[in-house]
Amino acid sequence: MTRSVQSRLLLGIAVGSAIVLLSAGLVFYGLIRAALIAEFDASFTVEARTLAALVETEDGLIQSEMSERGMERFERKDRPEYYQLWRHDGTVIERSSRLSPRNLNCIAGPFDRPRLRFARLPDGRPGRTIGVTFTPHQEGQADRDPDHAARLSAKLAPLPVTLVVGRDTIDLDRTLARIKRLLLGVFGGAVLLSLLVTAPIVYLGLRPLRATSARIAVIDSQSLDLRLDSTDVPAEVRSVIDCLNGLLDRLDQAFQRERAFSANVAHELRTPLAGLRSTIEVTLSKPRDPTAYQHVLANCLEICKQTQWIVENLLLLARIDSGQCELRRTPVRLDELIHQAWAPLAERAESRGLNVTWITCNRTIVNTDREKLRMILHNLYDNAVTYADPGSTIEIAASSSEETAGISISNAGSSLSPQDVQHVFDRFWRGDRSRGETGQHAGLGLPLCKELARLLGAEVFATTENSSRFRVWVKLPRT
């Protein structure tokens, strides 16, 4: 899913401020709730203790004044409070009249420390209950006769009782709900406000990015020399512009190479066509004897062969470039192949008076694509035979180690400088820059060797010795 940076930033700001505000709201709500419950509990505890003070024993009998007093809050019809009093053995001493016959949960706690709990009241209202366990005091005795009291307490030690009071929390819940609503309203408003404030800031902040994209939009394949100006732009955008300018540099170079390549292809194909056309037109301009026609046709055939060679090599290069060339590796006897590949060139070498010195190893087997290695050798031999000084010696050597096999082909008669040698594998490059020679030496043979070698996992490189002997090395993996 694509989304604009602006909407991403705004969404981020909205989510971020929502998280911050929500956390603050939750903390705030928690504190208020705790404070309100503490306040509720404080008054509830006071009430429970007051009620507990109304329970006393008289001659071993537990008596409560709660019902006698008819307290309004236990008697009212609307939202009454409940109480219930237990003996320590679990029997009920007394309960508020509105509770009867239902029970509150008996929550016995340690002496003098009331226990508070949220619990649903028997009538279903949400509420809070408090349990107080205490020993009722003996009525009157202590005041009248301390001795009697001491006696009685020794003989009839009063047993602890548990008083549980229940009160609804409807008011408390209502207050908390109101606070919750208020906080939610503030939260929503704050998120909205932060979006309203930040939207124009984000819009302005992204202006350099929009300006850059507008400048990029005008660049097409015809204007790859344009570069984006990175002055007066923010640092973040500048790094993007620098990267883009780098990319444009590489693209521009690639396009220039491509254009030069197309121009070279056009030249290499037009020239033989022009040759064919001129030859045929001149021949047809008047009647000639049969031998003249034979001669012309032989010439035309030669031009066709050369053109075919160029076209096939261009196609092969294109296939290699696009990764459509398959490898068929088989075990190949290197010394045999080196000699076999020479056969088609032997006649031409002889006609130029060239000698060949062979320095080959015996029975070296390499696991490679036989046909492609043969093509590499053929092109290298062809190059050597073409450019060697007439009557000179071509040296063909092969060697091998555990992992690699090496082949070197050298010929006398190189006028290439060490700088020129760097370019011999460039497509359409010729030693003589102004050279327009067409045909078998269109500057495609060595580049093709390089690409074929790359396909075989081999390396190929050239050296010139004293600028007079040109040597090409092929380093081939044996497996």
Next chain:
Amino acid sequence: MRVLIVEDYAPIRNAITQGLREAGFAVDAAEDGSQGLWYAESSDYDLIVLDLMLPKIDGLTILKKLRADGRRMCILILTAKDQLEDSVSGLNLGADDYLVKPFAFDELLARVRTLVRRRYDLRNPMIRVADLEIDTNARTAKRDGRSIELTAREYALLEYLATRAGQVVTRTDIWEHVYDFDSDSQSNVVDVYVGYLRKKLEAAHLPKLIHTRRGQGYVLGELP
């Protein structure tokens, strides 16, 4: 008229050489830039057909050098590159015309003829000298309304003399403009051919048209 072809691609060079020779031109051919420049500097060519991408010295450099030396021959550029800038820079450097490969030989021939006429300030393919009429396109000559049968070499000689009618043309001039390097180089070959031509022109007792200036050369035209 003598033409130099500087073209490294043998099929084109051979075809143009043969075609122009058959059209009556004296043609020399060079296969690289340095040979081409050497030929161009050593003879007075009427026209050079110059390829731009050449081994050793490229075509534009040759063009620059020839014009810098003040040579006035016409230059027709041949190029396989159809990019405008090559042709434009060629024209800017003093070339007279250009052709993009592949081209029709007839077009090349027509342009070569036009350029050669321009070299001698002729606008009309018909040259008239007294009662002599030469059609440079058809390569025919008539005198007094009657056509004269000429060999290719005789016609070339007549055409050259006619383009310079009224002027003294030296034997060297004739040698330079009517013969190429492949021609028979006997010392008196010019005189022999002038003799042949004279016989044919002055047959039927017509007045003399080719006059000898002893020690100088020949003049074509009626004596004043």
